[in-house]
Amino acid sequence: MAIEHYDVFVIGTGTAGKGVAKDCAAAGMKVAVADNREYGGTCPNRGCDPKKVLVGATEIVQLAQNLKGKGITEVPKIDWQELQKFKENFTSAIPISTEKDFKKAGITMYHQSPKFLDETTLSVEGKTITAGKIVITSGMHPRELKIDGREHLLKSEDFLNQPTLPEEIIFIGGGYVGMEFAHIAARCGSKVTVIEMSERPLMPFDEDMVSHITKASEVLGINFIFNAKVTEVELLQTNYRVSFQKNGKTETVKAKAVFNTSGRVPSIEDLDLEKGNIAFERDGISVNTFLQSTTNKNVYACGDVSASGTLPLTPISSLETKIVSENIRNGNTTKLTYPVTPSIVYTLPQIATVGMGEKEAKGKGHDIIVEYKSVPKWFNAKRINEKTYAYKTIIDKNTDVILGAHIVAAHCDEIINLFTMAITMKMKATDLKSIIFAYPTWGNDIRGMV
Incomplete structure (x- = not known):
């Protein structure tokens, strides 16, 4: 079987991967992309964008609640199913439109996660591929909790696609995702509990500011359990029981659904990076200031999967995209600079x-x-x-x-x-x-x- 060769092979089709692939194709390079999920990446399909659509409805509820008795006579209720239909207007077309863009640009598409065979060779869809440059933009995915009953845990994308919203919800983890979803669910009528290992939610944020949002969340009806380590999730007849350790004792809480919102990790476990001589660390692919692998000069990484020292945010992915595409096309001429970067949690x-x-x-x-x-x-x-x-x-x-x-x-x-x-x-x-x-x-x- 003939081995297909590409000038550039991009793993991942989100903001970072799409940008690099299209830039290189526009420069006349032979380019291919691969993704084992729907094309378009996390942000528009199952992350920032659909989440913000749901938040939009809760903003109306919160404003009406604030002004009830001050000119507003009734607080509207959210129809979750209708809201989900509205959200689909933003997400349903993304995979198809992304593939159309790639096809128009002359980019070959694969629908599987590749595996490295050596520094410049990949296996994908049963084919052997070689590439002059390989770009890893595979993003992140939810961290698996190594606890008994973890098969019962739902993920962030499950929350975004819930056909009906459970009456009682537990979120394990009080970071960005856990707090945003807790606020959405509470304003949509669910009884919400957040279990957090630390003494407060949103640990990267200023402690005084977090104290204000914590109090506002409690007024909303969100129940926090801090300094608690979850140890088990059990399926009962109609509920799930979550066990956790707190102050040396085992306690439990029940709900109709339990979501793992404990954080995200780089999506690199299926790539066989060792065979590609690609160093990696907790935050992702180890890269230099050119966003080039520190151990394999043929490989670059950008977006959330790169351990570049930047925040895993969509605007940063766009910035790193330009750096990688320029360095591939022109040699290593552009270094990553660390821009002042804002970070926002869309609670209310x-x-x-x-x-x-x-x-x-x-x-x-x-x-x-x-x-x-x-x-x-x-x-x-x-x-x-x-x-x-x-x-x-x-x-x-x-x-x-x-x-x-x-x-x-x-x-x-x-x-x-x-x-x-x-x-x-x-x-x-x-x-x-x-x-x-x-x-x-x-x-x-x-x-x-x-």
Whole structure:
């Protein structure tokens, strides 16, 4: 059987993989892609985009709840099945449209996860493939919990595709996914419990800001169990029983469905990386500043699967895509720089962060000014009767340069974008205060936060 050769072979068809493949094909290279899931990747199919559609409906409920008795007489209820149909408008066409794009670009497609045979050879769909450059963009998938009864656990994509929403839900893990889904489910009428190993949810975020979102979540009706290690999931007649260790004792809680939201890990276990002489670590493929494998010069990795030191976010995947495609086409000419990157959790209210926290700023030798306030009486919160609004900003005392911002607010996703721009441009607090913003907007509030 003849061995097919490609200039570039891309593993994964999400944001990163699609970008590299199309760039290289446009440059006249012979390109192929492979994916063992539906084409298009996690974000548009089973991640960020469908999640945000569900969040959109809960925003209406929350705003009505805030203003009930203040001009609003009734809080609407969410029809989960109708909402799911609406969500399908955004997701159903993604795989087909992605494949059409590849076909139009002259890119060969495979529908299986390849395995490395050596540094430049792959096995896929029973065929042997060689490539000048191989790009791994296989993303991440939910971490498996090594506990008894783990076969009963559902995953994040199961939640997004639930035909009916269970009356009682347990989420194991209080990170991004667990907290966002907990808020969606609670506002859709489910009784929600979050079990978290640490002493609080959202460990990467500022502790003071997290305390505000935790209190708001409890007011919503979410039950938290902290410092708890889940040990077993049992199927009962109509429920699932989750056992966990807390304070040296075994306790249990029951629900109609249990979701594993304990985190995500790089999707590399099926690639036989050892045969390809490809080093990897906990965060993914080991890469240099060119996003090239540290042990196999023929291999690059970008997006969530690369251990590049960046956050696993879609905009970062797009950035790394350009770096890899340029380095493949032009030789290693472009290095990864580490941009100021905001991170947002779409609970309601939202929680967002960008730049340095207090400990990081002090650790880097900055003499800092920390401004931390709870401001539910500011106009933008007050006009929608939102009780939770807080911020913490970090300023260098000597230079007046803004170093970091941490916010809990109804619309902090837009506020944090303005802080991201300010930090990227190394703006001083006095510079930010001098800018005229439209009033009364949430963006204008940043002038009062520094």
